[in-house]
Amino acid sequence: PFVVTENCIRCKYTDCVEVCPVDCFHEGPNFLVIDPVECIDCTLCEPECPANAIFPEDDVPAGQEHFIQLNAELSQVWPVITTRKDPPADAAEWDGKPDKLQFLER
Numbered sequence: 327p328f329v330v331t332e333n334c335i336r337c338k339y340t341d342c343v344e345v346c347p348v349d350c351f352h353e354g355p356n357f358l359v360i361d362p363v364e365c366i367d368c369t370l371c372e373p374e375c376p377a378n379a380i381f382p383e384d385d386v387p388a389g390q391e392h393f394i395q396l397n398a399e400l401s402q403v404w405p406v407i408t409t410r411k412d413p414p415a416d417a418a419e420w421d422g423k424p425d426k427l428q429f430l431e432r
């Protein structure tokens with residue numbers, strides 16, 4: 327499956343959700359996750375993310391392996407999102423900032 331990683335936090339552009347053919351994105355307060363059971367590896371979402379936050383599970387950046395488990399866990403509790411919405415007003419400021427995991431809201 328594909329995995330949403332750290333740079334989505336506080337960026338949450340939601341461009342990714344429109345292209346997913348199986349509606350496997352789930353939305354939290356400031357982050358999205360992919361349900362690894364539903365994802366069919368179609369690859370369509372990866373190039374849609376302006377923050378380059380989506381990776382195949384086997385290609386998650388070093389040090390972000392814990393996001394594989396976070397996607398699996400949070401997709402079970404957060405609701406599905408299928409329609410794009412406006413990102414946070416300060417999304418561009420957070421794009422590329424390091425150590426954003428501490429800001430993840432559940």
Ligand code: SF4
Nearest residue numbers: 346365366368369371
């Ligand atoms: Fe959805 Fe395809 Fe992305 Fe998986 S790879 S989350 S099926 S768009």
Ligand code: F3S
Nearest residue numbers: 334339340341342375
């Ligand atoms: Fe997040 Fe990128 Fe989607 S920032 S909401 S994974 S388009």
